Amino acid sequence: MDSIKNRRSIRKYKQDEIPASLLNDLLEEAFRASTMGNMQLYSVVVTRDKQMKEKLAPAHFNQPMVTGAPVVLTFCADFNRFSKWCRARKAEPGYDNPISFLNAATDALLVTQNFCTLAEEHGLGICYLGTTIYNPDQIVEILQLPELVMPVATITVGYPDECPSQVDRLPVQGLLHDEVYHDYSVEDIDRIYAYKESLPENHRFIEENQKETLAQVFTDVRYKKADNEYMSGILKATLKKQGFEK
Amino acid sequence: MDSIKNRRSIRKYKQDEIPASLLNDLLEEAFRASTMGNMQLYSVVVTRDKQMKEKLAPAHFNQPMVTGAPVVLTFCADFNRFSKWCRARKAEPGYDNPISFLNAATDALLVTQNFCTLAEEHGLGICYLGTTIYNPDQIVEILQLPELVMPVATITVGYPDECPSQVDRLPVQGLLHDEVYHDYSVEDIDRIYAYKESLPENHRFIEENQKETLAQVFTDVRYKKADNEYMSGILKATLKKQGFEK
Helix, strand or coil, X not given: CHHHHCCCCCCCECCCCCCHHHHHHHHHHHCCCCCHXXXXXXXXXXXXXXXXXXXXXXXXXXXXXHHHCCEEEEXXXXXXXXXXXXXXXXXXXXXXXXXXXXXXXXXXXXXXXXXXXXXXXXXXXXXXXXXXXXXXXXXXXXXXXXXXXXXXXXXXXXXXXXXXXXXXCCCHHHCEEECCCCCXXXXXXXXXXXXXXXXXXXXXXXXHCCCCCHHHHHHHHXXXXXXXXXXXXXXXXXXXXXXXXX | CHHHHCCCCCCCECCCCCCHHHHHHHHHHHCCCCCHHHCCCEEEEEECCHHHHHHHHHHHCCCCHHHHCCEEEEEXXXXXHHHHHHHCCCCCCCCCCHHHHHHHHHHHXXXXXXXXXXXXHCCCEEEEEHHHHCCHHHHHHHCCCCCCEEEEEEEEEECXXXXXXXXXXXXXXXXXXXXXCCCCXXXXXXXXXXXXXXXXXXXXXXXXXXXXXXXXXXXXHHCCHHHHHHHHHHHHHHHHHCCCCC
C-alpha cells in the first residue's frame, strides 16, 4: 500500500475544511478495527472550534499543528459508556482497574492507527501528538472527560500544505526476533543504528544541541529521565482520578 | 478501503506457509507508522515453530488459533534496544518508568494495527488476541523477553480458511463527541445499544449463558470484576519485573 509506504507526518495544513460527512465515514470505517470482546472501548472527541483548539494547545506544548489544523481528534480509552450500559441492564461492571484501562487504551490505539491509514489514503495529512499522555490531566479538564475515560492519542488532520522528506527507519531485521528475543550485543547496536547515525540531519542535530552523540540529544534534551519521572506521576494521578486504579 | 470496511477476524487458517519475504515486507511497511520521536520503541517476536506455539498456547487460554496459524506475532513495547544504544553512546537512559512503558506500548500498538491492515490488504487473515496482557508473565518467560521489553499484542496470521459473517458495531454517532464529551443519558444508552441488543445471535448468547441481559454475559461470565482485579495484579507485577515501575 503506497499510502502507508510513502507516508510522512504532516504539520502544515491548507485552510480547507474537512467535510463532516467525510470525517464521519473515515471514523466509521476505522471503528472496524479489532476490539476486545466487541466492546468498542473508545470515544473520539472532535475539535473544530478555534477557541477549543487554543485551550488544547498548551496541553500539547503549543505545537502549532493544534491551532493550525482544521480538525483535532482526541482518541480516548472509554469504559464509561460500557459501564453505564451495564448498570442500565441489571449488570454490575468491574472495569475500574489497570487491566481495563490497558484494554480500553489498546482498543483506542488500534482505532487511531486505522483512522490515520484511512485519512492518508483519502489524501489527508495527519500528525500524531505524543503529548496527550504527558498532560492527560489538562486534556481531561478541557474536554470534560468523566470517570473511566482517559485520553490516549491526539491526531491533527487536514489537507497537506507541505511535503517533507520521509524520515529514516531502523533496518527491519534489527526489530525482528525469530522464536525468542535475541538480546542485542554492542555490535548489533552499532549495525542497527549505523544508518541513522550517518545521516547529515542527525549530525546537524548533535551540533545544534551541542552534544557529543545523537543518543545524548535524546537523553539530555528531548526525553529526559527527570521529565519522564515527573510525567509518570501525572499519568498515575490522572489514571487514579479517572477511576482506573481500584 | 474495502479491506478495512469488510474486514472480519479469521480464526481458521489454511496450512499454507506465509513466505518469509512477504512477512518481512509487510512488517517493514508497518514500521512506517508514527513513532514517538522516531525512537521505534517496539520489537516483534515471530513464532513459526510448532513447539513454541504449543508453549505459547496456554498463555492465550488455549485459543486454537495459536497452534492453528502458520505464524504468531508478539508485538512488544521495547525500551531495551534504545537504552542499550544510549549506553553504548555515552548517554544515560531514563526510561524505566510508567510513562515510558505507555510511550513504547503506543508505538507497538500503532505498528500492530498497521501490520493487520497490510496483511489483510494482501489476502491474509488475522486474529487479535487480547490475552497477551492477561498473562504477560508467561509470555515474558517463553519468549525470553529482557528488562524494558513487555508484550502488548499478539496476532495470529495465515491464509483464511473460513469467511465468518461480519460482527456488529455500535452506531458511529454514539462514539463521537463534538468539542467536549457529552456524557450518556439512559436514553442515549438505549439508543446506542438497541441494534446490538436486537440481534438474534445476542439473544442466543443470553440464553446459552442463562442470563437475563446481554450486559450480564459480559459482567458475570466473560469479563468479571474478580478476574480483572487478579489480572491487574499480574500486569502490575510484570511491569515491575520488566523494569517499568521506577
